[in-house]
Amino acid sequence: MSALPHEAYERPHRPSRPEGAPVVDRRSGIRAAALRLFAAQGYRATTMADIGAAVGIRGPSLYKHVASKHELLAEIMIGTMEQLIADNATAVADTDDVREQLRRAVEAHIRYHARHRLEAFVGNREIGSLEQPDQDRVLAGRSDYERRFRELIERGTAERVFRVHSARIASYSILDMGIGVSSWFHEGGEFTVDQLAYQYGDIALRIVGGASRR
Known part of the structure; x- marks a missing residue:
């Protein structure tokens, strides 16, 4: 197995977004956060709550943008x-x-x-x-x-x-x-x-x- 790139060890950045940010930008940010988490701790150990916390979206609101973490993995x-x-x-x-x-x-x-x-x-x-x-x-x-x-x-x-x-x-x-x-x-x-x-x-x-x- 390839060694883990050093970027994956970094704590996922929690970006601030203006109110009403475009959905496409929000979706892109969610995907980028999921990628960092999948690399750092593995897909199976990553939860939707982890992904939501990384982008500052809590609970059910995350599901307005993405159906599941598998959807993100497949997209990546x-x-x-x-x-x-x-x-x-x-x-x-x-x-x-x-x-x-x-x-x-x-x-x-x-x-x-x-x-x-x-x-x-x-x-x-x-x-x-x-x-x-x-x-x-x-x-x-x-x-x-x-x-x-x-x-x-x-x-x-x-x-x-x-x-x-x-x-x-x-x-x-x-x-x-x-x-x-x-x-x-x-x-x-x-x-x-x-x-x-x-x-x-x-x-x-x-x-x-x-x-x-x-």
Whole structure:
């Protein structure tokens, strides 16, 4: 299991909101508080009362904005997969060069995991907490996402640009790098997000035997 990002240890901030704040903003704040709590103490140990206290909403009023904590978990995890897939599609859209497509896909993968560490942590740990059909929806998204990397590697191998024995193992190895980044990266460290993404792009190309062209 990945190490818990240090942000999750911080006590959830209890923001003040003006009277009559838009429902969409309130909902977003509730989701963000739930994410911090799920990361810090786990989904099962988090109660709706905890979430309400974190955003300053008491008792039944919370249920005007969200039906259950499971609804929040599903929203977080489904949203994560949808964003990863959308970022991947955008990254590879404007080039046909398979080497460049893989590099860009990896860079998008690393950027997401560096910038959304709690989402990555909760998504990695709490898949078993999702109820059906949401669990199947997230698992289908994961399969789709992995397939996108695997098919790039298979195409690169067919074009003799890459050299791998197993495109699936190579894709799993590349995807695992993002999970690792989410466990240790923090802003203000030795590398910026862009520097990190570019270096991991190089590493991924070495994994598939298609070192980048300088």
